[in-house]
Amino acid sequence: MQPPLTRSRALPFVLAFLLVALALFLSLCLAPARLEMSSTQRPDQRQLEAARAYLISRFDPEVGLLSESEDNGSNIVGYYPELKGTCFCWNTYWVYGDNLFVYHALRDHNETIAAAIKESYDRYFSMCGFPECFEALFGEDIPGRIRDSVFLFLDGAHGKYVFANKHNASTFLGGGDVSKYADACVYKALDCL
Numbered sequence: 001m002q003p004p005l006t007r008s009r010a011l012p013f014v015l016a017f018l019l020v021a022l023a024l025f026l027s028l029c030l031a032p033a034r035l036e037m038s039s040t041q042r043p044d045q046r047q048l049e050a051a052r053a054y055l056i057s058r059f060d061p062e063v064g065l066l067s068e069s070e071d072n073g074s075n076i077v078g079y080y081p082e083l084k085g086t087c088f089c090w091n092t093y094w095v096y097g098d099n100l101f102v103y104h105a106l107r108d109h110n111e112t113i114a115a116a117i118k119e120s121y122d123r124y125f126s127m128c129g130f131p132e133c134f135e136a137l138f139g140e141d142i143p144g145r146i147r148d149s150v151f152l153f154l155d156g157a158h159g160k161y162v163f164a165n166k167h168n169a170s171t172f173l174g175g176g177d178v179s180k181y182a183d184a185c186v187y188k189a190l191d192c193l
Contacts, residue, residue, distance in 0.1 A: 064120030
């Protein structure tokens with residue numbers, strides 16, 4: 001059994017994972033806008049505005065959150081079969097992680113929508129607490145071992161379904177070995193900073 005990495009030995013790994021995290025974040029933010037660029041080119045203002053416009057187009061003021069996507073499929077009915085035929089990506093809203101990420105992406109660019117997302121986020125946060133994983137991206141501590149995720153059904157009013165992806169299952173992600181999951185490695189690396 002290897003000893004856990006100390007902060008000083010972890011620095012090269014942390015820097016590598018920060019670069020991976022940045023690449024993942026940019027790919028998530030920019031992919032919906034279908035941006036094309038070379039690996040050495042930074043997005044220009046027009047491309048960033050297109051990415052923000054896509055995010056804003058997913059915002060539902062009635063829910064105060066962005067829906068998962070415009071897709072007619074569903075990523076949740078395997079966990080909640082009773083929602084089959086009523087719950088689709090376009091009427092599914094994820095407090096963690098989608099709207100947590102979007103709040104941070106928009107807070108300096110569209111204060112009105114960011115404030116609405118934050119208000120909804122805070123209301124749902126009071127129901128289920130920290131996601132216990134994603135908050136590492138924003139400088140918050142996460143548990144020493146990341147647990148498997150549980151999809152919490154928080155609200156289903158008016159045919160709009162709100163969920164949270166919370167990492168608090170009774171089992172550990174990867175049996176406790178997060179090295180098999182790139183995103184979890186990034187979360188743990190950031191947690192070591």
